Structures are given as C-alpha cells and as structure tokens.
Amino acid sequence: MRIGKVNIENYKCFEGRFSAFFNEGINIIVGDNEAGKSTILESINLALTGVLNGRYLKNELSQYLFNYNVVNTYLESLRQGQNPSLPEILIEVFFDECELPLFEGNGNSEKVNGCGVIFKIEFDSTYQGEYEALVAEGNDITTVPIEYYKINWKSFARDSVTARSIPIKSVLIDSTSSKYQNGSDVYLSRIIRNDLEDSERVKLSQAYRKMKDTFIDDASVRAINEKISGKAKISDKNLSISVDLSTQNSWETTLMTYLDNVPFHQIGKGEQCIIKTNLAIRHEKSKEANLVLLEEPENHLSHSKLNLLIKAVTDSCDGKQVIISTHSSYVANKLGLENLILLNDQTVTRLPELPTETFTFFKKLPGYQTLRMLLCRKAVLVEGDSDELIFQRAYMDAHGGRLPIEDGIDVISVKLTFKRFLDIAIKINQPVAVITDNDSDYANKITKKYKDYVGYKCVNIFADDRDELNTLEPQFVDANIADLATLCDIVSISSGTYDTAKKVSDYMVGHKTGWALKVFESDTALQYPEYINNAVVWCDEK
C-alpha cells in the first residue's frame, strides 16, 4: 500500500494542475528554491491527515492557501464585472498496490476508476445567496471570500473520510521549522499514536484520566475548592477548579515526550529529526502503511548525523514509502539517484533507467555534486580546480566580469568521472559541456571515450586535438606564446629564468592550483586555449 500519484491544483505555488508520480520505497524531490518541493510534501500530508503546520486545517482556512495568480485572475475578472467561478484547491492522492475497496470509485478529477482520497477546499454552496449579495454590492471584494469555503474530504467512492479512516499514515518531518514549539510536539504524538494498538491507546487514555481524577481528589485541591466556592458567591452554583476532562484524547496534547529527561522540544533540532524519522519508519502496525515525508534532512544535521539518518532511512524503509526533499547531492547520491524526482517549472522529470553501475558509483562516492548539474541551466564539467578557475576567468572576461553561476551556468569539478555525469545528463537532456585534456591521445582519450555521446545534442565535448599539448598547462602556455613575459609576470615567475614555453609549462604543472589562482585573480586578461573559448561561446548559445 503506497501512494502512486498526486494531483495538486491551485495550492500555494501551484497554479493550475500539477501532477507527480511516486515509486515505492524512496523518492527524492530536488529542485530549486521556490520550485514547490515543500509544498508537495505539505499537500500530501494535508490530504492524508487534514493537518497543516501541525494544526487541523478545518477551522483555519485562509486565502493564503490559494495560488496568488489564480486569486488575482479571479479578482480581476470580478472587477471587470464578469461572474468568474470561485477558485478551488484540490489535492488528490491515488493509492497504489492496495486492496482498499472502500476507497475505490471514480470520484476523482480524472474520472477514472481508482483508489484514493480527494481533498478539496471549495465554495460552500449553502452560502450561494450571501456570496451573490456580496458580489452585487459592488467592487470591494479584495480577496477570496474564504468565510464561505469548506473542506470537502472524500474517498474516490465519494464517502467522507477522516484521518483515522485513511489507512496510509503520513508523517511529515520538517526539521527546518521552529514554528511549533508550544507543548507537546504534534508530529511526535501522532507518530506514537499511530503506532499504538487500539487497546494500548485506550489504556493510555484511562491512565491519563485516572491521573486527573487523583488530582481533583487530592486533599489540598479539595480544600482550595471549598475556599473558592465559599468566596465566589456569584450564583447558587458551585465554582471549583479542576482539570479539563472534556476531550477524549487529551493526553496527546498535554503529555510531553522526554528524551533522557529533557523535554523533546528542548533537544536539538537535528536530534529531534533523527528520532522522529526513526519512530516513523520503524512503525510496525501491519494493517497500515506508513508514508514518511522528510523535508530537507540535511538542515540541522552534522555530516555524521546525516549519515546516521540516511542509514536509518535506507535500512528500514522496507515496505514503507519515503518522500524526501533535499538540496544536498550527498543525500541524493546516498539514497540513490534512480529515485530522483526533478522539479522544475511545475513539471517533474525522473532519471529513468540509469545504468546500475552509475548510481552505485555515486552511492559509494556520494561527495560528487550531482544535483548541481541537474538543477542548473547549463553545466560545465571540468577535471579539477585549475580547469575550473581558468574557465571561470575566461567566461568573466567575455561577460563583463560576471561569474558563470550568475547566469545559471554551474562549473563543477568532477575529477575523472565525466562519463558518470554524462550518463545522468543524457537521461534528462540536461545541456552539459565537458572541458577536458587530451592526455596526449586525442583519438582514444576523446574520440573513442566519448563516442557513445555523439548522438546527444545536450552533450558537448571541448578538447584540443593536438596530442603534444596534453593538459591545460601546455595549452595555456601555447595560447599565450606571443607574450610569455606577461604570463610569467602574472604567475610570479621570472621571465628570464623561464624563457621557453616548455619551462613555463613545466613550472605550471608543478604548481597546478597556484598558477590558476593567480591567473583568476589577475587584473590583466590573458589569452585562453581555443577549446576553452569555444566552451564559453557554447554557454551563450540558446
């Protein structure tokens, strides 16, 4: 039992309809800031629990839930005297691999037979009269009339549902937020509650009730009550203090969870995140499935703690579904690039059928900046630091001092793993340039090595075919051969001692990053090898 597909409409950053499919096991959502990663997690959780920001949304509807543009379009056409239909929010979750006939039907926006729930924030037609009066009054509607809205939460069989009746239990673990510090942590108690059998839950409620009864019955409390009721002669009735016995499950809101005698919300955010995640994924009630929504786990976690968390997720996600949003290549590589969902301009892309050895490679060496390549507009892959520095400088010289990253072009050092990165790039048609040495063997090291990528327009290899100029240093010297003295000057060597191209080049090979840094920081512009200039030109192509 898991979620297979989600449709979101007009909710927060999603204007119109957005759809995403999810796999079993781990799903990693990556995308730029504001792309809607958190909104996806939030809306899935909302449709499965009715909870937003730790509170039941039911009585806290607000216009800010609606997409800004959708609201504006509505208001604009209202202003023009048209009669626009009121905006509606829809979140629809399709279940997959499940046997839940109670949730089956065609009551979804796609009108297909399916299994799932539909969560709508819609105009309550019992207020039709009031709304019409409001519109008739004139042009002073400045926002969605949210007071006439209701939540319509149903199964695809058009039956009302509650958080309890939905068998997929979702937990949103949001380590970035510090909004909900009051009292016990809703998520935590939800996780604990979900894990309890009915009988255990009843026992806990009863124990709590007993504790309250004991309190009221205590001699000192009774004495106090006698005193109060003696003084407060407001009416014939008795005034007394007591504890609130009104709600059934009040333990959830008042009982506090402790870790080593420290209240849970007082411990570090990172630790909280790990504990919540562990509790959620170890959930073992057999009849229910668990969905863990993990928001940017890399926040608040040290590298080693992050590793612990990732290990916990990968080890025990068997049969559970985990959806993670992240900015961290490390997290993505570790959890498996095959599980990536790229979010961009309200569309999603996956990395289908990546060669197995490519993702196992990145799993084992998770330090590589895979996400950077996927998220930028264009990527330039270079071998090492000096290549990176020289390319950036060449780009700046051609673009009035702007760094490539300022134009959405990310320059990434990938050492010798070009092909691994290219394997990923071709799957999502990501424009990528490779700037590489010919290592004295252009025929083999370039032509043959990259022959598999020839057919891909998105892949561009930049290298020089003169085998005698095998790396960047001799290439760079060659480009500046007309004015070796300036080059020597910039890299701080005596042009007297280093009087041949060979000597300058050898020096630079011996001081790899040093010379490149000096060139990068120099006030004087130098010449760049042609293949690097070509790469700069490629960056400007549409």
Next chain:
Amino acid sequence: MKNNKLIIAAAGSGKTTFLVNQALAVESGAVLITTYTEANGREIRDRIVAKKGCMPSNITVQTWFAFLLQHGVRPYQSVLNDSIHSHDIGFFLSSEKSGKKLDAEGNPVLIKGRPIYWGGKDFLRYYFTSRFNIYSDKISKFVFNTDKATKGKLISRISRIYKNIYIDEVQDLAGFDLELIKLMFKSNSSVILVGDPRQVTYLTHHSTKYGKYANGQIKLFVEKELGKRIQCEVDETTLSASHRNNQAICEYSAKLYPDLPAPFACECDSCRVDDAHVGVFMIKPSEVDQYLSTYKPVQLRWSSASKINSNFPALNFGESKGATMDRVLIYPTNPMKEWIKNNAYALKNEGRSKLYVGLTRARLSSTIVMDYQESNCIDGVTFFTFTGNVVN
C-alpha cells in the same frame, strides 16, 4: 468458502437472532447486515450490542437503501451520465411511482386523467429529483445498470468490502433488488437471505420487473431465475419453531397461510412463561379501555388514521415487524374481520400479511377488537369479557 443460502422461516422463529449469531461468529472479513426498515436495523444493532457489549468493527448494519446509496450509487455515480460526476447525490423515499412529468406550476401533466412519467431517456429526471436525490423505486435499477457499465466493478468492490452479506426481511425486496441479489450470489461474498413470505408488509418499490416474485415468492425466484451456475441453498427447516408465540398463536396465525408449513411453539425453558391469560382472544370494543388497563397490550393498527385509545402505546402493523411484545391488541380492518369470521375469505396479500404480522408479535396473548355474538363460534379464537364468563 463461499456459500449462499436462503432461509425461510415463520415469525418469531429467530431469523434475526440467527443472522446476528452468524455475524458474530465470523472470524475474519467484514459482514454487512442489511434490511429494509430503519426499525429493524436498529433492532439488529441493539441485539448485537446486547450480546457483545459493542458493535464489532467488522460488522456494519445498514438499511438496504443506505447501503445502495453508499456502495451502489456513489462510487461510480458518473459512469452512466458524466454530468453528475461532482454532485452530492441524496436519497428520496418515494411512496408511489416516481418521476411524474410536471407542468410549469408543478402540477402533474395528465393525459386522459392519468399522470405521465419521464422515461429512461430523460436520465436525470427519470432517476433524480430536481435536487439530485435518487428515487427509492429506481435506485436498484441505477445500481444494476452502473454495475453493467463498469463491467462488474461495482459488485466486485462490494464483495471485496464485505466477505459476508446478510439480508434480513428479504421478502421486502423486489424488482431490480432481485437482480442485485443475483449478482451478489455470483460474487465472491457469502450471501445469506432470511425472510418470511408471510410478512410482505412493505416492498422497496412496485416494479413490473420480476412482479411475479413480489408477493413473498423469493423462494420461487431463487429456484427459477438463478440459472445453473449460481448456487443457493434453500433452507425451510432450520428455523421451524417459534420462540415467541405460544402454540395457540402459532396455530391461529398459520391459518392465514395454509400452503406453508405451520410453525410450532418451541420448548425452550427460557422462552416459555407461565401466565393465566394466554392465547388468541376477541373482545368487544366496549371493553377495550378496561382491557388496556388490565393487561397493558400494545395496540396494533392499520395506519395512524385508525381509531385507538391514544392513552396507550400503539404501532402500525408494518412498523411492528420484527418486534416482540408480551401482549397485543389488534384493531382489524373490515376485510380482516371478514377473514376472521370466515377463513375462506379471499383476504388480499397486504391485509393478510399485516394481520399475520400483528398476530405473531405476542408471546402471551393476541387479542382482536371486534364485535361478536356470543352464540357464534369463531374458529381458533376465545371470546373474552370482564363480566366473568369466558365463552368459547
């Protein structure tokens, strides 16, 4: 193992108790118990709670119409007509044939003095009121057609929800209800129907479809209409003793249905109470008030228009179905009186059923309010009077 069964048994023989016990004995899988009337639904729920302390989570008790609305109509409500995809469909209990054509003022359009009706081609007006409440007499047709259009998904969904489907008072179902029963028989669920052909006091609707099975002929339906591939065992013997009525009431009520096997009073110690005033009696209207204060019977009548003593509790015959009382006081209609005087009288189905239901409510005494001549003997009935003489 799937197992279909039709159990036919007389009043008081423990049909509902049987269903309740069957339901409580189910160890895995959900059970639906459905019945036509709200009152009987409540009765079933009460009995389960009385036995078990609470309603087990795997048992659902729902009236037939509520069940059809929830699981028959709504899950695939737009398959037959896309325009109602997002409507909230409700329910309208129609006591007569629904879907009359109305004129602009809302009065029925008459042709030669008779109302005319929307046909199936006017889909929305045929099935629904203007507020999208589905008519009770057409709901099962809607469900049947939707199931056909979904290629059986609708019934398959139901049978995956409820491994066991029990229908009480099955004699009330008619027309397309029977088609649905047939589909359920064919599904993977075990279906148990219990009913009494003698107690057709309500019908879900008056349909021409399967009209010949409408008057308690469910057994005939099972025997004739299922075809070879659908199995259903008919059981008329398991529940043959009345745990409610004494022998006198059993024998007298059996006269209404001479073609069906007569039940006999059980011999369970717990069912039998010693009492001085037991049997089938007749009293004169002049003695009703005294009788009511002395014996506290429940008054049973044809309808709320019937004249009774309003200081004492009263029920319509139809409403009393399924209930057990110590004593009843029956206000017969004129045709009923004719039958009481002469058992050969051709009392119509509805009257016959209701009289049967009325007589069989009581554990101790069923007393008929009717003027009589002491000199005339009425077969099976004892004349009762407070003047001292009890005349036979």
